Amino acid sequence: xxxxxxxxxxxxxxxxxxxxxxxxxxxxxxxxxxxKNMNFELTVIIPVYNEEDNLERxxxxxxxxxxxxxxxxxxxxxxxxxxxxxxxxIKEICNRSESFTxxxxxxxxxxxxxxxxxFDYSDTPLTGYIDADLQTSPFDFNVxxxxxxxxxxxxxxxxxxxxxxxxxxxxLIANSIRRAFTHDGMDDTGCPLKIIRTDxxxxxxxxxxxxxxxxxxxxxxxxxxxxxDVRHFPRIAGKSKYNLWNRxxxxxxxxxxxxxxxxxxxxxxxxxxxx
Numbered sequence: 001x002x003x004x005x006x007x008x009x010x011x012x013x014x015x016x017x018x019x020x021x022x023x024x025x026x027x028x029x030x031x032x033x034x035x036k037n038m039n040f041e042l043t044v045i046i047p048v049y050n051e052e053d054n055l056e057r058x059x060x061x062x063x064x065x066x067x068x069x070x071x072x073x074x075x076x077x078x079x080x081x082x083x084x085x086x087x088x089x090i091k092e093i094c095n096r097s098e099s100f101t102x103x104x105x106x107x108x109x110x111x112x113x114x115x116x117x118x119f120d121y122s123d124t125p126l127t128g129y130i131d132a133d134l135q136t137s138p139f140d141f142n143v144x145x146x147x148x149x150x151x152x153x154x155x156x157x158x159x160x161x162x163x164x165x166x167x168x169x170x171x172l173i174a175n176s177i178r179r180a181f182t183h184d185g186m187d188d189t190g191c192p193l194k195i196i197r198t199d200x201x202x203x204x205x206x207x208x209x210x211x212x213x214x215x216x217x218x219x220x221x222x223x224x225x226x227x228x229d230v231r232h233f234p235r236i237a238g239k240s241k242y243n244l245w246n247r248x249x250x251x252x253x254x255x256x257x258x259x260x261x262x263x264x265x266x267x268x269x270x271x272x273x274x275x
Contacts, residue, residue: 038098041071042195044128044141045118047111048090049080051132055089058132059096065138066099070145071126075100078117081108116206122198131192140230144195152200152223153215155186156193156230181255182216186227189215193230197223205261209254216258220265 046058066073077090079102087104094100103121105113115129126148128141136156144154178189189212196214204210204217215225 038074039072040074040124042069042073042126042128042141042145043118043122043124043198044073044075044130044138045078045115045122046075046130046132047078047080047114047118048082048086048132049108049114050082050084050086052082052085052089054132054134055086055093058134059093059100061134062100062138063097065141068139068142070142073099073128073141074124076118076121077102078114079104080110080114081105083108110208112206112208112211115211119198119201119204119206122201125198126195127198127201128195129192133192135233136191136193137231137233140193141195143230144193144228147226147228148195148197150224151226152221153194153196153218153225155189155215155225155227156191157188157227158191158232159229160232177252178212178255181259182213182219184216184219184225186215186225188227189213191230207257209251209257212251212254213258220262220267222267 044062046062048055051058062075066075077094077100079087079090081104090102090104094102103117105117118129119127128144130136130138130141136158140156144156147154179186194214196218200218200221200223203221204214210217215227218225
């Protein structure tokens with residue numbers, strides 16, 4: 001019999017960890033099916049929450065990247081219950097090109113929920129992630145892509161960060177605390193530029209805040225991870241959604257949730273079967 005590898009069966013109650021239960025209230029309105037037969041290899045998730053002032057620039061930069069992308073790539077906007085005109089702008093962009101798709105939440109659910117929805121809707125072998133503020137460059141996906149044959153997750157490390165002193169220090173402290181809990185060796189898990197094998201992504205049991213632990217969750221699946229220097233830029237438009245609580249104190253609490261999950265996590269391999 002062929003050897004079947006099955007990993008990562010996790011209790012259904014995991015989604016109740018670290019805050020509210022993760023409920024993805026995705027509206028029926030979405031643009032997904034039109035790309036199914038276009039042989040894409042990479043889906044790039046772009047979570048959006050009140051980013052109407054950034055979205056035209058996002059389209060222009062992403063569209064230029066698609067022309068030089070090392071893998072055939074499509075874009076998946078996840079509108080996280082925006083209260084501004086972001087959804088209408090997303091629809092307008094998606095009407096311009098079949099490489100742009102979207103889904104939209106009924107209400108604001110948070111970044112972890114948006115990434116979770118992106119993983120759920122991705123139908124390509126690889127899944128990427130970038131923020132709509134474009135403080136990282138989509139062109140650096142080609143840098144990460146160089147390592148995807150050997151690693152299951154490749155994440156950027158923001159070199160020469162263009163953030164405030166307080167933001168940089170809080171991130172440095174939060175990463176140090178998280179690294180002490182997870183031992184994943186990653187210096188900048190908050191970097192919004194990642195590529196992960198989609199089969200690994202779909203096995204990650206997401207809860208609020210777990211987007212900071214993606215490398216550690218891949219390690220729990222006995223996966224291989226890599227960090228690579230990428231460029232970082234100042235935010236040009238829109239407002240940051242983070243403050244001291246969700247940048248430092250929140251992640252500290254999530255570390256304890258991660259430890260609980262690590263103890264309960266299940267990996268197994270089936271040597272034989274007749275199904």
